[in-house]
Amino acid sequence: MTTLGFIGLGIMGGPMSGHLAAAGHTVRGYDVHPEAIAKLTAAGGIAATGIADAAADADVVITMLPNHPQVEDVVLGPDGVLAAARPGTLLVDMSTIRPETSVEVASAAAEKGIRVLDAPVSGGQAGAEQAALSIMVGGEEADFAAARPLLEAVGRTIVHVGPHGAGQVVKAANQLVVGGIYGLVAEAIVLMEASGVDAKTGLDVLAGGLAANRILELKRESMVAREFRPGFRIDLHHKDMGIALAAARQADVSLPLTGLVAQLVAAGRSMGYGDLDHSALLKVTEGLSGRAQSQE
Amino acid sequence: MTTLGFIGLGIMGGPMSGHLAAAGHTVRGYDVHPEAIAKLTAAGGIAATGIADAAADADVVITMLPNHPQVEDVVLGPDGVLAAARPGTLLVDMSTIRPETSVEVASAAAEKGIRVLDAPVSGGQAGAEQAALSIMVGGEEADFAAARPLLEAVGRTIVHVGPHGAGQVVKAANQLVVGGIYGLVAEAIVLMEASGVDAKTGLDVLAGGLAANRILELKRESMVAREFRPGFRIDLHHKDMGIALAAARQADVSLPLTGLVAQLVAAGRSMGYGDLDHSALLKVTEGLSGRAQSQE
Amino acid sequence: MTTLGFIGLGIMGGPMSGHLAAAGHTVRGYDVHPEAIAKLTAAGGIAATGIADAAADADVVITMLPNHPQVEDVVLGPDGVLAAARPGTLLVDMSTIRPETSVEVASAAAEKGIRVLDAPVSGGQAGAEQAALSIMVGGEEADFAAARPLLEAVGRTIVHVGPHGAGQVVKAANQLVVGGIYGLVAEAIVLMEASGVDAKTGLDVLAGGLAANRILELKRESMVAREFRPGFRIDLHHKDMGIALAAARQADVSLPLTGLVAQLVAAGRSMGYGDLDHSALLKVTEGLSGRAQSQE
Amino acid sequence: MTTLGFIGLGIMGGPMSGHLAAAGHTVRGYDVHPEAIAKLTAAGGIAATGIADAAADADVVITMLPNHPQVEDVVLGPDGVLAAARPGTLLVDMSTIRPETSVEVASAAAEKGIRVLDAPVSGGQAGAEQAALSIMVGGEEADFAAARPLLEAVGRTIVHVGPHGAGQVVKAANQLVVGGIYGLVAEAIVLMEASGVDAKTGLDVLAGGLAANRILELKRESMVAREFRPGFRIDLHHKDMGIALAAARQADVSLPLTGLVAQLVAAGRSMGYGDLDHSALLKVTEGLSGRAQSQE
Structure with a gap:
């Protein structure tokens, strides 16, 4: 089982993080809305006190955020994922954002020894709730192989489509x-x-x-x-x-x-x-x- | 069995008229290209000497023509179908043309006691050859009912979609x-x-x-x-x-x-x-x- | 001075024909609305009893009609301008229609020895009333030269832009x-x-x-x-x-x-x-x- | 005469800063390309060693940059204009960027007591060289009034069009x-x-x-x-x-x-x-x- 940080527990991230906790993973979740965190703890997850707390000890960090400014803040910001996570951590950004930002995130992460996949989904709220999402993944083949078992807990069709940004x-x-x-x-x-x-x-x-x-x-x-x-x-x-x-x-x-x-x-x-x-x-x-x- | 006039024996009309002849109908066909007529006679049809000859004794006249100017000539022209056909004849125009012309044809035909359907097809040459066309039919319900057995010799999906022009x-x-x-x-x-x-x-x-x-x-x-x-x-x-x-x-x-x-x-x-x-x-x-x- | 037939005496053709009559030309005008003809006679023109009457003795026939179906009827129809006019007549079609019809009209006219210009205008009702239209003329150079003095009675900018249809x-x-x-x-x-x-x-x-x-x-x-x-x-x-x-x-x-x-x-x-x-x-x-x- | 900082001395900013120096203002200019700075000093300006040096003692800072990321770096960055300039300084951003960024810059500047205008230009390189630009200015009326004499050294048509971002x-x-x-x-x-x-x-x-x-x-x-x-x-x-x-x-x-x-x-x-x-x-x-x- 994997130790996971999950940041962004909204309409999509909420049920997704719940599925991962139900699958037996340790899921430390964070969201700016405390009630979203409460839902995760009710589903078997652990409340993180902030981004750094979610990311610091994780093997894999998943982010599910509204758009690229939020990804820039949460991942690249001074108190963000890249600042807190250990080298070797795998960051799976499942937000739907412009490819350019995914490439920038991958580049910044590489400087810290952090691996990254962009993995946006389709299927909407229903797909998230039923763990039936389609997931389009960009990044390295080896990282995709490592992430696949986790992604299978939330999605049904999971395809590696190319290099960083290709998922987007x-x-x-x-x-x-x-x-x-x-x-x-x-x-x-x-x-x-x-x-x-x-x-x-x-x-x-x-x-x-x-x-x-x-x-x-x-x-x-x-x-x-x-x-x-x-x-x-x-x-x-x-x-x-x-x-x-x-x-x-x-x-x-x-x-x-x-x-x-x-x-x-x-x-x-x-x-x-x-x-x-x-x-x-x-x-x-x-x-x-x-x-x-x-x-x- | 029905006595049919069929005008326009090209890539689409050729195989369609052949299917109708093969189904046992009397098909008197005409085309501006004599070799197209020869193909129909080889398939069991009868060579008409012109539009009037094809239309004069028919119960049903089918036209399959390139575009609206040809339909206007062949149907509305001085030596056209409406001039030659008997009152009570059913004209099924299977050409793909603008709806406006289909409505004009129906109106001109009504003055002569001739019934009309517009019945364009989709499915292309392969559909024509395999008698597997989709046929969208506009006109009166009773006329559609009358034409349906004939249309089934050339098409697979045959739908009455509304009044004159609706097929188009x-x-x-x-x-x-x-x-x-x-x-x-x-x-x-x-x-x-x-x-x-x-x-x-x-x-x-x-x-x-x-x-x-x-x-x-x-x-x-x-x-x-x-x-x-x-x-x-x-x-x-x-x-x-x-x-x-x-x-x-x-x-x-x-x-x-x-x-x-x-x-x-x-x-x-x-x-x-x-x-x-x-x-x-x-x-x-x-x-x-x-x-x-x-x-x- | 020229003997003119003018067909189409509406918002545009009305003032245009009036200017031509005021310039001293003999203008025999026709319109499907009798009151439009009455306005022309009040302005010094002559009431024609129909298209043929307007066209038969004219040196130049001007048509100013709503769109191509009207031009087809009035010019090409069995009782139309080409049937009535003498060989050598110059037809100036000032209607705004598709170029294709202008070319067809020129071709049909040539068979009868009638010369044609397409001469659509811009400037609207105000331009027509003030004889300040812009006129774009397609056809033969010699015919343009012949028509120019007449066109100057209704327009301010008059340009020969190319062959038949070019005006359109x-x-x-x-x-x-x-x-x-x-x-x-x-x-x-x-x-x-x-x-x-x-x-x-x-x-x-x-x-x-x-x-x-x-x-x-x-x-x-x-x-x-x-x-x-x-x-x-x-x-x-x-x-x-x-x-x-x-x-x-x-x-x-x-x-x-x-x-x-x-x-x-x-x-x-x-x-x-x-x-x-x-x-x-x-x-x-x-x-x-x-x-x-x-x-x- | 005004003490000016001018950042961005390229195809546009080069001649513009030269005009301001020629008009008798003290122009301390900076660009990432040293040869651009050399041109300014040849035209009577002063070479700044960096953004902060250009901005620190200026009454007015003008920026002329390629697009919004450069404006974000130069103005909002840790060593940028807002960090270096004194309260009361007027920043005139003449770059063409999206209005959203102009509004963000104005908001960030207000927190530091710095006034801002967005003042993009049209007229191109020729307009810059001939001091004949059109300048569209967004921001406070009083700031526009303060900047106008400077803008008149580079432009011919200078219009205050509305609040922050309106110029853009x-x-x-x-x-x-x-x-x-x-x-x-x-x-x-x-x-x-x-x-x-x-x-x-x-x-x-x-x-x-x-x-x-x-x-x-x-x-x-x-x-x-x-x-x-x-x-x-x-x-x-x-x-x-x-x-x-x-x-x-x-x-x-x-x-x-x-x-x-x-x-x-x-x-x-x-x-x-x-x-x-x-x-x-x-x-x-x-x-x-x-x-x-x-x-x-």
């Missing part, structure tokens, strides 16, 4: 495709409804051919019914589209559809739908076509 | 989603490759989650390998994106992603890839990112 | 640039206002540098004040963006910004602003950013 | 409009050329009407001739489009055209044109339309 790149690619498909399905629905076609029937046809996709499979009924309970909130997808654009900039590529999808997702947030499921991109498309009244 | 609308919705997903997958590949991630591995991860789609399933290996044999040619998808934009204009809706996808598909054609499979949209994305050399 | 292409290029600049200025305004910057002050700065443009010069005050009286209506610009996309398709080019601008203008119409000035594209941008309330 | 917002708005107009003019050129219209003649017409803009005025001849010497490099405009998108994100607005223009400018860089003038966006548009050969 694949997550970004995933999110740009998902956001874009929502936008396309929304345009298909608006076109069909405005043309007097029953959208449900039409989407059934699409779902049977080359246009078939997981979003049509899982969400076409709720989208046609205008049910937008999350799921995965537009605000989070907005953050992820920012990461996709940052990754494109870092890789020196031009992604025109991603650029437009990012603005449509931004519109979802600006129009006040940030707390709805990302399928609510339909409301942006409706708004553009003057059909917002159909949403009641 | 659903086909347009299908094509905008398909074109858009190709564009998104292309951007994901370019982003991953330019970031040093193995695209094949990355796409495998995407195919296992919410980004999953039929195109990833069928085409991700050939796209990563830059194999672009059609399949469905970019030139045809370019035509179909024009129909999608015309349908949007007719329905008075705004479809920003469709508008951009249409220009990217147009770029594929302008850049000289019109005869490649529509997955070659990847070459447009590569070109934009200065990575065209990777294709050789 | 330049008009389309003009409209895509104008529509796009409105969209960009709208985004600048929304960004500045949402950031707490006084948009009027900010636009003053933009108008003094490389971002300077005629729209900023003429419309920045009215846009910031949300005054959208036409001017040039969004519905008309929507038609023109359709022509720009058709011209791009005809020329086999890819115009991504034009593709997106067309959908934003379409949104203006879909959202109910079709009768407002095209500067009301700002309302689309505001809607996307959830700032629509700021307009009241 | 207006600069971002300027750059999104400029980038977008280049893209639109490029699409107009490609459409006209591919349609057989002489682009020079066509652009002359556009420049005479509502499509008129400064870029058409200054650059249409060089664009048609494919002369792309900078001027303002695509690489810099790429940086600025990133700032525009960051500003939009910060302001919670959706800017679809800006999102697409950013990717087209990124394509210019990816395709290898980063060192050309931003008018070389035309090469991206040509590439998309398969017309790249026309550039030789």
